[in-house]
Amino acid sequence: MAKDGNNTLLEVHDLRMHYRLASGAVLKAVDGVTFSIKRGDKLGLIGESGCGKTSLAMTLMGLLPENAFIAEGRIFFEDDDVLSFSPGQWREFRWEKVSMVFQSAMNALDPVYRVGKQLTDVYRLHRKCSKEEAMKHVESLFHLTGLPVSRLSSYPHELSGGMKQRVIIAMSLLCNPSLIIADEPTTGLDVIIQEQIMREIVSLIDQLELSMLLVSHDVSVVTETCNRILVMYGGKVAESGDIVDVFNNPSHPYTMGLLEAFPNIHGPVKGLVALPGSPPNLALDLVGCRFAPRCPRKEALCEEEDPPETLLHGNHVAFCHFAGEPGMKWINYRELNG
Amino acid sequence: MERVAYLIRRTVEMILVVLVVAVLNFTLIHLAPGDVAVYMAGVEAGPEYVASIRHEYGLDLSLYVQMGRYMSRLLHGDFGRSFTRGEAVVDVIMNRMPATLLLMGSSLILGAVLGTLGGALAARHIGSKVDYWISGLCVAAYSTPVFWLGLILIYAFSVHLNWFPSSGMMSFLEEQRGIADTLRHMALPVLSLTVYFIGQNIKVARAGVAEAMQDDFITTFRAVGFKEREVFLKHGLRNALLPIVSMTGLQFTQLTAGAVLTETVFSWPGMGQLVFQAVLSRDYPVIMGGYVLMSIMVVLFTLLVDFIYVVLDPRIELK
Amino acid sequence: MNLTRKGRFIHELAKQRMAMTGFFVVCLFFLIAVFLQVLPVPDPFALSLHPFHLPSGEHWMGTDNLGRDLFSRVLWGTRASLLVGVLSAGLSGVTGIIIGGIAGYYGGWVDDLLSRITDVFLVMPIFFLLILIVSLFGSHIFFVIFSIGLVTWPRNARIMRAQALALKKRAYVTAAIGSGASSFRVLFLHVVPNGVSPVIAYTVILIGQAVLVEAGLSFLGLGDPNVISWGQLIRSGQQSFASAWWISFFPGLMLLVMVSAVNFFGDGLSVVLNPRMMRR
Numbered sequence: 001m002a003k004d005g006n007n008t009l010l011e012v013h014d015l016r017m018h019y020r021l022a023s024g025a026v027l028k029a030v031d032g033v034t035f036s037i038k039r040g041d042k043l044g045l046i047g048e049s050g051c052g053k054t055s056l057a058m059t060l061m062g063l064l065p066e067n068a069f070i071a072e073g074r075i076f077f078e079d080d081d082v083l084s085f086s087p088g089q090w091r092e093f094r095w096e097k098v099s100m101v102f103q104s105a106m107n108a109l110d111p112v113y114r115v116g117k118q119l120t121d122v123y124r125l126h127r128k129c130s131k132e133e134a135m136k137h138v139e140s141l142f143h144l145t146g147l148p149v150s151r152l153s154s155y156p157h158e159l160s161g162g163m164k165q166r167v168i169i170a171m172s173l174l175c176n177p178s179l180i181i182a183d184e185p186t187t188g189l190d191v192i193i194q195e196q197i198m199r200e201i202v203s204l205i206d207q208l209e210l211s212m213l214l215v216s217h218d219v220s221v222v223t224e225t226c227n228r229i230l231v232m233y234g235g236k237v238a239e240s241g242d243i244v245d246v247f248n249n250p251s252h253p254y255t256m257g258l259l260e261a262f263p264n265i266h267g268p269v270k271g272l273v274a275l276p277g278s279p280p281n282l283a284l285d286l287v288g289c290r291f292a293p294r295c296p297r298k299e300a301l302c303e304e305e306d307p308p309e310t311l312l313h314g315n316h317v318a319f320c321h322f323a324g325e326p327g328m329k330w331i332n333y334r335e336l337n338g
Numbered sequence: 339m340e341r342v343a344y345l346i347r348r349t350v351e352m353i354l355v356v357l358v359v360a361v362l363n364f365t366l367i368h369l370a371p372g373d374v375a376v377y378m379a380g381v382e383a384g385p386e387y388v389a390s391i392r393h394e395y396g397l398d399l400s401l402y403v404q405m406g407r408y409m410s411r412l413l414h415g416d417f418g419r420s421f422t423r424g425e426a427v428v429d430v431i432m433n434r435m436p437a438t439l440l441l442m443g444s445s446l447i448l449g450a451v452l453g454t455l456g457g458a459l460a461a462r463h464i465g466s467k468v469d470y471w472i473s474g475l476c477v478a479a480y481s482t483p484v485f486w487l488g489l490i491l492i493y494a495f496s497v498h499l500n501w502f503p504s505s506g507m508m509s510f511l512e513e514q515r516g517i518a519d520t521l522r523h524m525a526l527p528v529l530s531l532t533v534y535f536i537g538q539n540i541k542v543a544r545a546g547v548a549e550a551m552q553d554d555f556i557t558t559f560r561a562v563g564f565k566e567r568e569v570f571l572k573h574g575l576r577n578a579l580l581p582i583v584s585m586t587g588l589q590f591t592q593l594t595a596g597a598v599l600t601e602t603v604f605s606w607p608g609m610g611q612l613v614f615q616a617v618l619s620r621d622y623p624v625i626m627g628g629y630v631l632m633s634i635m636v637v638l639f640t641l642l643v644d645f646i647y648v649v650l651d652p653r654i655e656l657k
Numbered sequence: 658m659n660l661t662r663k664g665r666f667i668h669e670l671a672k673q674r675m676a677m678t679g680f681f682v683v684c685l686f687f688l689i690a691v692f693l694q695v696l697p698v699p700d701p702f703a704l705s706l707h708p709f710h711l712p713s714g715e716h717w718m719g720t721d722n723l724g725r726d727l728f729s730r731v732l733w734g735t736r737a738s739l740l741v742g743v744l745s746a747g748l749s750g751v752t753g754i755i756i757g758g759i760a761g762y763y764g765g766w767v768d769d770l771l772s773r774i775t776d777v778f779l780v781m782p783i784f785f786l787l788i789l790i791v792s793l794f795g796s797h798i799f800f801v802i803f804s805i806g807l808v809t810w811p812r813n814a815r816i817m818r819a820q821a822l823a824l825k826k827r828a829y830v831t832a833a834i835g836s837g838a839s840s841f842r843v844l845f846l847h848v849v850p851n852g853v854s855p856v857i858a859y860t861v862i863l864i865g866q867a868v869l870v871e872a873g874l875s876f877l878g879l880g881d882p883n884v885i886s887w888g889q890l891i892r893s894g895q896q897s898f899a900s901a902w903w904i905s906f907f908p909g910l911m912l913l914v915m916v917s918a919v920n921f922f923g924d925g926l927s928v929v930l931n932p933r934m935m936r937r
Contacts, residue, residue, distance in 0.1 A: 063561055091563045100561050106554040110573050111653055122562045155652040171562075355777050362777075363789075370793035474675065477924070481916035483869055485876050486891055486909030489898050497899050595784030599873050603895075613785065614877065617792045629785060636780050 009178055009211050010037040010060075015073035017052075017059050027283040029055040031235035032073075037179065042205060042212045044222030044243070046258065047232035050279045053215045056232070057181050060213070061100060062090045078178070096126060098179045099172040101201070104165045105188030109156040115167050116152030123174045141170040144204065162193040169201060173208070180205065183215045198225060219258050223247055228315070231255050234280045234290030241316030251310070251318035253295045289320070297322060341648055348644055352637040359633045360412060360626070364405050367622055408626070417627035422619050427627035431609060435631070437507055438608035441600065442593050444524065445531040450586050452532070453539020457582075458575060460540060461547035472540065479537025484596045488530040488603035495526060502526050505605035527604040531596045535589055542585040546578035553577065580651050587643035590636055669929045676925020682918035690735045698729040701885060709901045719903040721893060730885055731907050737875075737886035738915060741802050742868040748806030749867075750860035753813025754849060757856075760814065761821025762844045771814060778811040784870065791879045798881040801874065805867050813856055813863075820852030827851075854930040861923035865916040872912055887912050 017030040030052045037043050045053045058064055060075065062085065075082040077097060085093060102108040109118060119141075120134040127134075139149055145166040156164060165185065172180055182201060186194040202225045205212045216222055222229055223243060230240040231254065239252040250256045257275040277294035280286055289295070292302040301321055310323040318324070392398045399407075411418065417427035460472045496504035502525045508515045509523075550556075551574045559569045598610035605611075613628035615621075648654050670676065689696070699716075705724035712719040718727040760771040790804045824830060825848060833843045874880050875888025882889075887908035894904025 061561055063557065091565070094561060094563045096563075102554070102558060102561075106557075108554055108558045110555045110559070110577070112576060112651065122559075125563055157653050171558075351776065352780070355780050358777050359781055366789060367793065477920050478913065478917050481865060481869075481913055481920050483872050483876075483888075483891070483909055483912050483916075485873065486905065486912065489891070489895065489905055489909075493898055493902055591779070591782055594782035595870075595873065598784060598788070599876065602877065614788060617788055625789065629782075629789075632782050632785065633780055636782060640780065 007038050008036055009039050009041075009078060010213075011074075011076040012036065012060075013074045013076075015056070015059065015075065016071040017055060017064070017073075018069060018071050019065075020067045020069065021283060025283040028071075028235050028286075029068075029282060030059065031282070033232070033235075033237055035230055035237070035240060037211055037213060039178070039211055040209065041228055042202070042214065042226040044226035044229045045213060045215045045232065046217065046219060046222050046229060047238075048217060048279055050282070051232045052235040052282075053232050054183060057100070057183050057213065057215050060181060061094060061098060095122070095172075095177065096175045097177055098181060099175070099177040101165075101169055101172045101180060101182040101185045103184045103187055104161060104168070104197075105184075107156075108168050109164065111156050114153050114155055115159070119167070119171055119174065122171060126175045137174070138170070141173055144173070145170045146200065161189050162197060165189065165197050166200070169197075169204065173204070176208075177210070179211045179213065181213045181215065184217070185214075186221070187218075194221075201225075231258065234286070235282050236290055237319060238291065239316075239318040239320075241312070242314065245313055245316040249312065249316070251312055251316070251323040252291075252320050253297055254291050255318075344648065345641070345645060348641060352641060356630065356633050356637055357409075360409065360630045361405065363626055363629050364408060365401075367625065368401055368404070412630065417630070418623035420616075420624045421621045422616075422624075423621075427623045430624060431612065431627055431631055434607060434609045434612045437606060438597055438601070438610060440520075440524065441527055441531065441606060441608055442590075442597050444528045445535060445596070446586065446589065446593060448528065448532045449535030449539055449589070450582065453536045454543045454575075454579075454582055456536065456540040457543020457545075458547050458578075460544040461551065461578075464544070464548050469544075473544070476537040476540045480534050482533060484530050484534055485599040485603050487533060488527065488600055491526045491530055492603070507607055527600045527606055530603075531593070531600050534596060535593075538589065539582065539585065543578060543582050546581040547574055550574045550577040580647065583643060583647050583650060587640060587647070590639045590643075594632060594636070666929060670925060673925035673928060675921045676928075677922075679918040679921030679923075679925070682914065683922060686735050686739060686915055686918075689732055690739050693732060693736065696732070698732055699726040701725060701729040701733045709897065709904075712903055718907045719901070721890075721904050722897060722901075727890075727904060727907060730890060731887070731911055733885040734887040734890060734908060734911065735915075737798065737881075737884045738868045738871065738912070741798065741805065741871040741886075742864040742919070745802045745805035745809070745867045745871075746860050746863040748802065749809040749863055750813055750856060752806065752810040753815075753860075754817050754853060754856055756810070757814030757817025758821050758844055758849050758852075761818035762825055762840070762848055768818070771811075771818065775811040775815050778808065783808050784873065787870065787874060788877070788879060791874060796874075796879055796881050798884050801871060801881065805870055809863060809867070813859060816856050816859055817849075817852065820855065821848050824848045824852045855927075858923060858927040858930050861926055862920060865919040865923065868912065868916055868919070 012033060012035050015030055015033045016028065019027040019029055021027055033052075033056060035043070045056065047053050055068075059068075059070070060082075062082075070083055073083075077093070080093075082093070109115065113121075116135065116138060119138045120131060123129075123134045123137055124131070129137075135152070138152065142149055142152065147163060147166050147170065151159065151163065151167075156167075159167065169185075185201060186197050189197060198221060201212075204210075212226075214222060214226055226243055228241065229243050229246050231238045231246075231252065233254050239246060239250065239255045246255065247259070250259055254275075275294060280290050280293065288303040288305055289298070289307045292298045295302065299321075305321070307319045307321050307323075309317050309319055311317050312324050389398075397404070408418070415428070417431075419425065420427055420430050423430060456472065460469045463469050492504045495501050503509070503523050504526070507520060507523050509519050551570070556569060556573060559573055560566070564572075594610070597608060598614055600606065601608045601611040602614065609628060609632065613625060613632070616624035616628060703725060705720060705726075707716075707720055708722055708724040710716055710720040710724070716726050716728065718731060721727055721730065756771060760768040786808055787801075787804055791801060794800065821844070830843060830847055833847050834840070838846075871880065871886065872888035872891070875886045876892045878892060880886055880889055890908035891905045894901065894906075894908075898905050
């Protein structure tokens with residue numbers, strides 16, 4: 001429960017969300033994740049595909065498919081116990097407290113209705129008001145996101161990728177939520193627009209004093225926009241903390257690999273480093289550190305015992321048996337790969 | 339107003355098509371073996387009588403002249419006179435048109451509505467045993483010969499159970515006529531025709547709904563807080579309407595085939611039966627007229643479906 | 658497993674249960690049609706002194722109005738249906754592939770002409786046209802086959818045209834042209850074989866439709882009077898349906914079974930040939 005008054009927005013305790021597969025096996029998509037988001041935070045949730053980050057985002061919105069279930073854990077949003085919501089409470093929660101900005105690669109909009117109508121429909125679902133009032137509100141959001149008002153009567157296929165994404169952003173702001181979950185909001189857009197849109201999102205978040213959970217596989221986007229980072233691997237947290245701490249002192253081998261894998265335009269040209277191996281099969285019963293099979297510093301202990309949470313500095317924690325030890329300062333993947 | 343231009347262009351195209359159909363038809367009939375005049379005059383008629391018939395009906399003129407005369411009369415709405423009945427073709431056909439429209443229209447609408455409902459239901463439970471059986475039944479439905487089904491229905495419901503009359507459109511006695519009476523007469527023929535189309539429509543609707551429900555925007559509208567039912571109707575079903583409407587447009591020509599057969603089995607006094615009998619008795623004006631009018635009906639219907647589709651799908655590129 | 662493309666295709670197809678059932682049923686009909694004369698069934702033309710006989714041990718499907726054994730007549734009807742179905746669909750398919758391929762690949766006036774023709778045929782009530790043709794020009798079975806093929810090729814052509822349009826931009830086409838192959842060769846050795854799948858799927862379904870069309874024509878009395886066909890049999894039992902229902906019932910049932918089988922197979926084929934379609 002929140003102890004520091006109104007400052008904590010979201011608290012997730014030891015969340016375990018699993019999928020029941022047709023074969024009878026259980027896929028542990030999210031396997032014991034704990035974190036919190038304070039007001040004004042911009043938390044970057046980062047990891048490879050299949051690490052559970054999208055599953056986590058979907059759980060926060062209550063958008064889980066039928067074969068998914070919460071095995072353990074609690075989620076608190078402003079002191080409300082989210083996981084015990086009734087369907088009616090969920091419908092009030094969604095979009096009012098927390099909303100989502102979907103991937104730009106998705107067809108997030110219905111092709112047969114005009115964009116303005118889609119947005120006003122959503123707004124009028126949550127607020128009792130006339131069509132005109134709703135339209136005014138949507139117009140104001142269009143202004144905010146830099147969309148020409150004439151576009152209200154356009155169909156989705158008439159808009160460019162960037163414009164469509166701005167509509168999605170406007171849609172997420174309709175009911176004045178406190179938290180925006182942005183799920184890979186720029187993947188699929190061309191590179192120049194990507195940066196523009198990302199900057200616009202961040203500026204809106206700051207302007208409206210909202211909080212953001214940014215789900216991404218792109219470390220550079222996260223380091224540029226977020227103030228905190230959560231690195232996930234194999235359904236578990238690998239490392240988390242303030243961005244400055246984690247960036248300067250990565251303490252989990254996976255994080256180190258991630259940071260080296262992304263080309264830095266400003267710094268010296270480094271070769272791209274690929275982490276050898278592939279993510280674990282989360283349907284199996286796994287023991288020990290999830291990253292062990294791919295880790296260059298692994299030892300027998302890693303494969304037997306789950307790594308404990310090691311507190312490094314302030315908010316910065318890492319889940320590695322050897323976190324913080326001198327020999328772990330920075331693993332040079334480049335040397336290892338030859 | 340792009341759409342209006344598109345429709346005008348399509349209408350013009352279709353008018354041309356109808357004219358081509360008329361010409362083709364005319365050519366076909368006149369290429370057939372057998373002398374029309376002889377046929378009309380009768381087997382025992384003497385050569386002078388045959389010649390006089392030929393002259394009277396302008397059959398002694400060259401083919402081009404005949405076609406020219408026919409086409410110009412056609413454009414004035416004059417379809418000529420029936421050889422066997424003497425009445426104006428237009429009157430003869432228009433007399434029968436309502437009956438056929440009633441039959442075809444009911445089957446089309448019933449087939450579309452029930453098919454959509456059935457398909458939506460199957461899509462909700464996709465992959466289940468129910469779905470499997472429904473799909474199988476649908477294939478059987480559109481593999482059934484409509485005339486055979488008609489006979490079976492007559493046997494079961496008319497002869498045995500006596501629930502419905504077995505032929506005609508209305509009762510013999512005037513006191514018994516009326517809407518209820520016509521509905522009773524319609525029941526079996528419409529049922530035999532509709533089975534085929536329900537089968538096709540369920541399949542298309544099922545695929546359409548299932549595909550639509552997997553689209554990304556369904557996630558969006560669930561995320562936003564709409565109830566599942568609303569998401570299904572407003573977004574899933576709405577998008578599935580497109581392939582359903584497309585399919586319905588293609589079914590009209592199949593309907594005309596079914597109509598002939600059904601009208602024959604049930605002695606339904608419609609155009610199909612009329613034109614068929616005209617073919618047997620070589621009543622050329624009626625054949626031509628029936629054909630052209632039927633083509634016009636198909637054209638009108640196709641244009642209507644085109645228009646509906648354009649209204650439903652804003653992505654259509656109006657070339 | 659290292660399967661060739663063909664091997665993979667057959668493997669996928671075999672997994673479709675209903676489709677394979679359909680295929681085997683059709684094969685069964687085919688075998689019956691081919692080996693009919695050596696099968697131990699009564700003579701379909703033999704009159705007997707037991708007209709309108711109920712199905713019994715001696716006459717499995719009963720007898721018709723002239724005492725002929727219905728079971729053997731129904732078996733004989735298989736020939737007409739299969740012949741008409743397969744040949745007319747085949748004719749339609751081949752014509753459609755050639756014309757559609759040319760229209761899509763070369764474009765220009767051929768393409769425009771094809772579009773016009775297709776439009777006309779899509780609007781014309783086809784069954785009526787067939788009634789007209791058959792009653793005016795003769796009902797010999799090969800003529801019926803020819804007419805059905807003649808009237809149905811435009812839709813096949815359209816499918817092929819769409820494929821040709823899409824495929825002519827592919828790399829192997831450019832490569833073939835670049836290596837000096839004549840456009841004719843490119844069209845028929847590269848474009849057509851790669852684009853022919855949806856045409857095949859449609860043509861199989863067309864077989865079922867052709868069978869039903871022929872049955873309809875025979876039922877109306879327009880079929881070939883010298884050939885025993887199911888539509889004709891249904892017609893012969895129409896008047897006496899109330900008392901001797903089996904005469905019309907069994908031929909119709911056969912029609913339903915055969916056309917369903919063909920359609921199940923065609924559906925399975927569609928799913929395998931076009932993997933983007935809905936599975937299940």
